[in-house]
Amino acid sequence: MADEVRRVEADGWHDAVAAAVASGLAWFDWLGGVDEIGRADAIRVTIRLAASPDADGVRLETLVPRDGSALASVADVVTGAAWHEREVRDFFGVGFTGGDERPLLLREGAVGHPLRRDAVLAARVVRPWPGAKEPGETVAAGRRRMVPPGVPNPDVWGEREGDPASPEEVAASVQGGRVRRRR
Amino acid sequence: MTGHRSIRLVYENCTSCMICVRECPAWCIALSSHSEPIPGSPPGPRQRTHNILDAFSIDWSLCLYCGICVEECPFDALAWSDELPAPAASASGLVEELT
Known part of the structure; x- marks a missing residue:
């Protein structure tokens, strides 16, 4: 049980996720972030998709610069990812263009990103x-x-x-x- | 079978090493100790000492019951207990001195 990991460029994030979903990986597991500070000046955003809950999955990863850059939202192809994107925005300060802008877990107007x-x-x-x-x-x-x-x-x-x-x-x-x- | 309702201190095993206090993610353990010369050890400027535990308290209003202190203790001085912490009217009343 090992996931295949596909590293994609930030520009191609939305297309890569859409292509993976179209190829049959239609079950969305999770989307999350990892602060890569010390190794790269970036936040790694990962989405895990699989054909079914029990099947081996595929993880798509991309690096987003830490300076407040944005990634294209994948909520239009993976509806469930919308909450996860809001969580990543709250905790890591990664923007998702075309996604839901409201904070999910932090209060309105909270300063900082606690998981950086x-x-x-x-x-x-x-x-x-x-x-x-x-x-x-x-x-x-x-x-x-x-x-x-x-x-x-x-x-x-x-x-x-x-x-x-x-x-x-x-x-x-x-x-x-x-x-x-x-x- | 031992329950997981509270954590008890095995006083004889505690060496006041501070590991539980430092590992606790909730900062709920407080420990106070002092060092004394080991009785019978040869006196001198570098007489051997050992730590005496003076006070050990757990604030049950902060404790997560995560068990990290029980796991980390190298001397098995902390153990799960079946007894619930005593109820209190306020959060400050939930600080229990363990003996």
């Missing part, structure tokens, strides 16, 4: 983390600081002076763990 890897969990930056203490410490001494996942190194985000960090730096820094000693 450079999205900082600001509420966690502010709240003290119970895991900051070392074993045997009654209060966090802060000599060798630990940060939780989703919170960047303070040198990168928050206490940084000068230019703000690039999205790549922020994304690489929100993995959590030991913070390097400040120079």
Whole structure:
């Protein structure tokens, strides 16, 4: 049970999906996004189609630049994809031209796209983390600081002076763990 | 069969290593510990110490019952329990000190 993966250019996305559906892959499984920051300055959008729910599927993938570029909506050929496209727009900031513009899961006017890897969990930056203490410490001494996942190194985000960090730096820094000693 | 209604602490096994606190995605575990010299170990500037667990609490208003802490604990100091957490009138009352 392995899916065939077809990589297509962003321009040819709609035609490739339409051709796949026309070739008999008419059962729509899902459409989603992956932030490829660090490998490419792009969001990978994937759609999985199959002939039937039990058959091996085909995944079509394309890379959309992270700078707010748009992809042609496939909701006209795969009606069920409309919700998934709205979700990808909410979470990754990928536009779908010709699709439904309304947010699906975020509130109206929400700022940012929470599943981009450079999205900082600001509420966690502010709240003290119970895991900051070392074993045997009654209060966090802060000599060798630990940060939780989703919170960047303070040198990168928050206490940084000068230019703000690039999205790549922020994304690489929100993995959590030991913070390097400040120079 | 053990139920999955709450998580209990096996005090003797806990080494205060902080792994559960750091792994918890809901930040619902809080732990406080201090280190003491091991009794009978040779004294000196680098006397061997061990950690003593002072307090261990789980905030049941935040806990997802995901079991990551039970899975991650290298000393089996956390285990699923059949007993429900005690009900409380407010969210702050759901912080339980485990012993």
